[in-house]
Amino acid sequence: MRRTGLDRVYFTSGGSEAVEAALKMARQFFVEIGEPDRSVFIARRQSYHGNTLGALAVGGNEWRRASFRDIMAESRHVSPCYAYLEKLEGESDDAFGTRLAEELDAEIQAAGPERVIGFVTETVVGATSGGVEPVAGYFQKIREVCDRYGVLLILDEIMCGLGRIGTLYAFEQDGVVPDIVTVAKGLVAGYQPIGAVLMAEKIFRAFYDGSGFFQHGHTFIGHATACAAGLVV
């Protein structure tokens, strides 16, 4: 396994809870470092990040969102990396990836680069498309765009992470490391309810050197039985 530097973890009781925690963590990170104007998430259409309100808001599955749109936080959506449907005739994988990265760049510009918190996406799409992997080079181009504007890359590997596609993290196959990654399903193989948010040291440090407290929590986070089951799995 390649070293990722994602050595800090926040346990939750499931996948949607992990995404909620990740979104709040990303927002508070910018509050901690003195960039409180950042309030916008960009995610992808035809995606799923959970059914709680924050996760649903970044999710791009219109069927699941329809009844709740009026009470959801606003988020912006760009095209998924779905080569089978979205690649143009004659377009190479590389050109397709570049076009999608340019679309993200334009969306960040439209939102105002100083207002964007993060780009949220599944590394390999699960619930809304079924095993849709990115084209080679896509995530490297996306990482570059995020870095250009100080936008966090938040990968949701609740479905595809922890060995499910052959490497511990799916992103290892794309040559990038996110700032935050969410995991859940593979963590305990279904024996206990658990999820987790893993973060880069710079995220942890901002909290540690700042307020010292992530303004979040649920009664059962870090549940001993669930964590023990995770260790065994």
Ligand SMILES: Cc1ncc(COP(=O)(O)O)c(C=O)c1O
């Ligand atoms: C990518 C992704 N994110 C989040 C979730 C939500 O996880 P949970 O059902 O544990 O709340 C799922 C569930 O299928 C998922 O596939």
